[in-house]
Amino acid sequence: MTMLDILMRRRRVTLTEAERALVIRKGRITDILGAGEHMLRRADVVERHDLSDPVFVSTLSDALTRERPDLVDTHLxxxxxxxxxxxxxxxxxxxxEVMTPDHRRVLWTDAGPWDVERINLIERLDVNAKLGDRLTRARMTNAMTVVEVSATxxxxxxxxxxxxxTLTAGAHRFWTVGRKIVVKMVDLRWRAHDVTGHEILTRDRVSLRVNLSADFRVTDPVLAVTxxxxxxxxxxxxxxxxxxxxLGALTLDALLADKMAVDAEAAEAVRAEMAAIGVEVGAITLKDVILPGDMRDILTGVVAAEKEAEANVIRRREETNATRSLLNTAKVMAENPVMLRLKELEALETIAGKVERLTVHSGTEGLMNDIVRLRD
Known part of the structure; x- marks a missing residue:
């Protein structure tokens, strides 16, 4: 500062290329200074700004826009x-930056150059694929959502x-600001649905539980959801x-006798009802019939008695066949003495193979005479 500056109540302000300054004189904004050396009055207030932060932040922002639009057009x-x-x-x-609806931003023009791409959310909510990739790489995804739909x-x-x-397989991006977006996924594959422990009362008033299973798939996703x-x-x-x-129209015996017939009766009604809402139903099966404890004990006793009776019939049949075989053998031996003697010798051979010593009371001579007599 020179003596002349002191006498004229002036001061020098130097700004670099990365700085800008607002000059406030007597409470009013008079100028915006760029790089270089500037001569100001000693009473002037200087508000410095660093262009490394390109957003213009000042308590005088609204006043500057209102009172000095010429400076705004030149510098901001x-x-x-x-x-x-x-x-x-x-x-x-x-x-x-991604500016959301109803926002205002003031930037230093010299910090640019600036390019602005405006998107009307009424006309489209989906994000352009190229722009979406850029925002994802830059980690600026706060204003959008990404939905991935699998091939099934x-x-x-x-x-x-x-x-x-309706979204097909692939990745989809949407602007979410100002809208509530919900994506409901619908699986198109065949699946199984189980109805377990369903209680019914048969025609003969027996309470039981059944387990059902049905294969199904969605053929019209929009109709199925709406x-x-x-x-x-x-x-x-x-x-x-x-x-x-x-099942309520059947007796317990009929139900236990043929479960497949029960499935066929109910399947068509279920298929017709579900087809009306866009769902195709395949095989329907009655997997299990669960009886109450007392009824299960009774049926177990009945089955045991039936099997015991069948076993007795089989046992008597075998005994009859064995007796008839013995009778036929006795008739053959009565008509043929040689056969009787051969049976005796077979019995004697069997006994001799199981003892160490065998005594024949009639002696060898008596045994040979008997053989000769049989031969005569």
Whole structure:
């Protein structure tokens, strides 16, 4: 500072290329200074700003926009988004910020250059694939959501509770600001649904529990989701009601005798009801019939008695056959003495093989005479 500056109440302010300054004189903004040396009054207030932070932040921002629009146009870039608009701001070709609806941002123009891509959310909610990849790499995904749909599913997108789109297999990105987006996944593969422990009362008033199983798949995802609140719950109720009606018209003996016939009677009613809501039903089976404890003991006793009676019949039949065989053998021996003697010799051979010593009381001579007599 020179003597002349002191006498004229002046001061020098030097700014670098990375700085800008607001000059406030007597409470009013008079200028915005760029790089270089500037001569100011000693009473002037200087508010310095570093361009390394390109966002203009000052308590005088609104006053500057209102009172000195000429300075704003020269030095600042003002961005605003509408109620249904998103702005993707890039600085020198690189993503800088994603501005959500109803926002305002003031940037230093010299910190740019700035590029702005505006997106109308009323016209489209999906994010362009190229832009979505850029935002994902830059980790600027706060304003969007990513939904991945597998090859065996479809996604039903609801915007503010209204079904708007069906998503096929792949990755999908959507702007989520200002909207409530819900994607409901629907599996298109064949699946099994079980109804376990369902209680019914047969025609002869026997209470029992049954386990049912049905194979199904969704053929019309939109109809399946919109026609009923939960299509699997609807299938559960359809199976339970159809089989309760069918099984309740049968006696316990008929039910236990032929379970497959019961399945055929109830299947068509279930298939027709579920086809109306976009669900195809395949095989329906009655897997188990569970009897109460006392009834199970009774049936076990009945089965045991039946099997015992069958065993007695078989035993008597075998005894009769054995007796008839002995009678035939006796008749043959009575008519043929040689056969009788041969049987005696076979018995004697069997006995001789089991004892160490054998005594023949009639002697060898008597034995040979008997053989000769048999031969005569």
């Amino acid at each position: 870039t003002v961005l605003r988004t509408g109620a249904d608009e998103i702005a993707v701001v890039s600085k020198d070709g690189r993503l800088f 599913e479809v996604g039903l997108m609801l915007v503010d509770g209204v079904l708007t789109k 026609a009923v609140k939960d299509f699997e719950d609807a299938l559960h109720r359809a199976l339970a009601l159809a089989f309760r009606k069918t």
